[in-house]
Amino acid sequence: MVLNCRHVWDYISGYLDNTLDAQTRADVEKHLEHCEICSAVLDSTRNILILTADDRVFELPVGFSERLHARLTQAIAETPPDEPESSV
Amino acid sequence: MPPQIEARDETAMIERVLGGQTETFHELIRPYERSVYLMALSLLHNEAEAEDAAQEAFIKAYRHLSKFRSESRFSTWLISIVLNEARGRLRRKQPGLTDSIDDTAEGSVTPAQLTDWREIPSESLERQEIRTLIRRALSELPVAYREVFVLRELEERNVQETAETLGITSASVKMRLHRARLMLQKQLAPQLKSAVPVSRRRFPWF
Numbered sequence: 113m114v115l116n117c118r119h120v121w122d123y124i125s126g127y128l129d130n131t132l133d134a135q136t137r138a139d140v141e142k143h144l145e146h147c148e149i150c151s152a153v154l155d156s157t158r159n160i161l162i163l164t165a166d167d168r169v170f171e172l173p174v175g176f177s178e179r180l181h182a183r184l185t186q187a188i189a190e191t192p193p194d195e196p197e198s199s200v
Numbered sequence: 201m202p203p204q205i206e207a208r209d210e211t212a213m214i215e216r217v218l219g220g221q222t223e224t225f226h227e228l229i230r231p232y233e234r235s236v237y238l239m240a241l242s243l244l245h246n247e248a249e250a251e252d253a254a255q256e257a258f259i260k261a262y263r264h265l266s267k268f269r270s271e272s273r274f275s276t277w278l279i280s281i282v283l284n285e286a287r288g289r290l291r292r293k294q295p296g297l298t299d300s301i302d303d304t305a306e307g308s309v310t311p312a313q314l315t316d317w318r319e320i321p322s323e324s325l326e327r328q329e330i331r332t333l334i335r336r337a338l339s340e341l342p343v344a345y346r347e348v349f350v351l352r353e354l355e356e357r358n359v360q361e362t363a364e365t366l367g368i369t370s371a372s373v374k375m376r377l378h379r380a381r382l383m384l385q386k387q388l389a390p391q392l393k394s395a396v397p398v399s400r401r402r403f404p405w406f
Binding site for chain 2: 118121122124125126128148149152153155156157159160161162163164165166168169170172173176177179180181183184185187188191
């Protein structure tokens, strides 16, 4: 099946996750071979996913761990786990 | 998931905490501090509030540890607790913001149509400006898409786990993730392209 660009955009996630059936994947690849725009959409989406997943985008605040464990120590001292009066 | 986490016997650690060795709880949660904070931050946008929500989530996890059922992963359970905590805070601040989204509605996202896209090198993340652009684009996603995106892309949960954590279908997870990805592409591709200087010239001899 000959796909137009709009169809290909609908398949970008499936293509990246490798969840397309073999025929659709082949159709998408055939389109990508000659379509500069869709190739750039695919590459840019993939690269943006790599960048957003990078640990440097979100960093733990300085001292986060120390403050967390200090607060936990206090909470643990106050209550044993699953005291009857507590509720989620 | 790093192998050292897989190798830990978390069931035994949880039993020790419940049996009275409460200090083991510190060790139990240590690998998940970042995940829990990230989940809170992705909903709340405010570092101080995200930190507070993360702390609350860990305290709730401690207090309700006996309710944890080992059929799900401990980390997944922690994520669902912090998600509830963050959603509750969000609702109190902005009621209506977490309203459901119609995943079956037509209307696909049109990506940014650039040509000559160059790979944005990961060294560009050394620059605060680039990290800010990415964080802002993520924060502008609708909440329902952002939750799916963070669980799938940042927390590396599979479709099934994401669906269970959020209480939605696998089909919705896939649809929201797809739309979130294209929305980010649409927003970020032009910004990154202009923010990152072209490192390789087409004709280096010029």
